[in-house]
Amino acid sequence: MDLKSKLRHVMNFPKEGIDFIDITTVLQNPEALKYSLDCMKESMEEFGDYDIIVAPEARGFIFGVPLAYMTGKGFIPVRKPGKLPYKTISFEYELEYGTSTLEIHEDAVKPGQKILIVDDLLATSGTAESIIRLIEKMGGEVVGIQVLIELEFLKGRDKLKGYNVKSIVQF
Numbered sequence: 529m530d531l532k533s534k535l536r537h538v539m540n541f542p543k544e545g546i547d548f549i550d551i552t553t554v555l556q557n558p559e560a561l562k563y564s565l566d567c568m569k570e571s572m573e574e575f576g577d578y579d580i581i582v583a584p585e586a587r588g589f590i591f592g593v594p595l596a597y598m599t600g601k602g603f604i605p606v607r608k609p610g611k612l613p614y615k616t617i618s619f620e621y622e623l624e625y626g627t628s629t630l631e632i633h634e635d636a637v638k639p640g641q642k643i644l645i646v647d648d649l650l651a652t653s654g655t656a657e658s659i660i661r662l663i664e665k666m667g668g669e670v671v672g673i674q675v676l677i678e679l680e681f682l683k684g685r686d687k688l689k690g691y692n693v694k695s696i697v698q699f
Contacts, residue, residue, distance in 0.1 A: 529559070529563045531554065531567075531676075534557060534560045535550065535677070536553045538550050549649060549677055555590065565594055568676060571694045572599065572672070575644055575674070577671075578642040578644040578671045579641045580602045580604055580641060581599070581601050582603075582604045582659060583603070583646045583647060584647060587648035588646060588655075606632050606659055607630065607632075608629065608630065608631070612631055612632070615634045616634055617631065618662075619658040619659075628655075630662065634666070637667070637668035638666075640668075643671065645659050645670060646674050649679065650679065650695060651682045653685070653687040656688060660691065672694065673691055675694070676696050678697070678698045
């Protein structure tokens with residue numbers, strides 16, 4: 529299946545000059561959604577053994593939770609400030625169109641735990657880098673980063689040297 533053809537481009541969102549890749553067209557199509565998840569699951573096998581999947585809100589959750597279910601792993605949410613009910617640690621990072629902060633429960637990752645990060649898209653790598661910092665601060669080991677879409681022209685992968693990154697669709 530040509531997943532590229534199933535994705536919608538929204539120009540100038542969320543601000544002027546951004547070509548936003550909209551995944552809702554894939555999510556609305558049962559065959560495209562299943563194919564996306566199946567491709568991601570198959571790609572994740574190359575990471576080897578890991579204990580748990582970590583994904584950021586909101587679109588990372590869309591793929592992270594079903595992939596955790598499909599692989600028999602647990603799931604750890606990474607959220608925007610003020611959304612998690614227990615004590616958190618946070619990390620501020622830059623996006624391709626601003627800054628943001630992510631938080632994780634301070635006891636979510638155990639020392640030595642092997643973590644696989646899942647998200648919908650890799651752009652400038654700000655989100656992935658911040659999740660890596662949070663995981664490593666708690667003593668976890670990032671075994672890989674699996675995304676559905678990679679915007680290669682933004683060279684986010686270059687900032688993730690030393691980490692195994694896999695994507696299904698590249699622009």
